[in-house]
Amino acid sequence: MAWVKALHIVAVVCWFAAIFYLPRLFVYHAMSEDKISKDRFVIMERKLFRGIATPSAIATVILGAWLISFNPSYYLSSGWMHAKLALVVLLSIYHYLCWQIMLEFRDDTNKRSHVYFRYFNELPVFLLIGIVILVVVRPF
Numbered sequence: 001m002a003w004v005k006a007l008h009i010v011a012v013v014c015w016f017a018a019i020f021y022l023p024r025l026f027v028y029h030a031m032s033e034d035k036i037s038k039d040r041f042v043i044m045e046r047k048l049f050r051g052i053a054t055p056s057a058i059a060t061v062i063l064g065a066w067l068i069s070f071n072p073s074y075y076l077s078s079g080w081m082h083a084k085l086a087l088v089v090l091l092s093i094y095h096y097l098c099w100q101i102m103l104e105f106r107d108d109t110n111k112r113s114h115v116y117f118r119y120f121n122e123l124p125v126f127l128l129i130g131i132v133i134l135v136v137v138r139p140f
Helices: 002-031 035-070 079-106 114-120 123-137
Strands: none
Touching: 002 035, 002 079, 002 114, 002 123, 035 079, 079 123
16 A cells, blocks of 8 residues: 555656646747747647646546545545545646647647736646645544
8 A cells, every 4th residue: 555655646746747837838838939939839738748747647546546445435435535536626627728728829829828827827736735735634
C-alpha cells in the first residue's frame, strides 16, 4: 500500500505541475503576435498536455482508485473523501477546459485575452488547497 500511495502522490504532483504551467503558457500564447511564437506555443502546449498532464491525470485516478480498494468501506463512507473526490472531478473539468482552450489556440480561434488566462491560471490553486486540507486534516 505504501508504494501505491507514494506513486499516487507523485502522479498528483506531476498533474498539478502541468495544470499550473499549461495556463501560464496560455498567458504567453495570448500575448504573442508573430506566427513563429504562436506555433512554438502550440507545440509546447500539446507536449505538456499529452506528455505530462493527461498521463499524470490518468495515473492519479487509477492509483487513487487502487488506494480506495484497500479499504473501500472506510473511504467510501468518509465525508472528507466524498468532498475530495468532488474536487478531483472539478480538477478533471478544468483539465478538459484546458484541452478545449489548447485546441482554440491551435486553430487560431482564441478570443480571450492574456488577462483572462492570468485569472484562469489561479483556479487550480484553490482545488489543491482544498484537496490537501481534506486529505491531511480529514475534517469530517
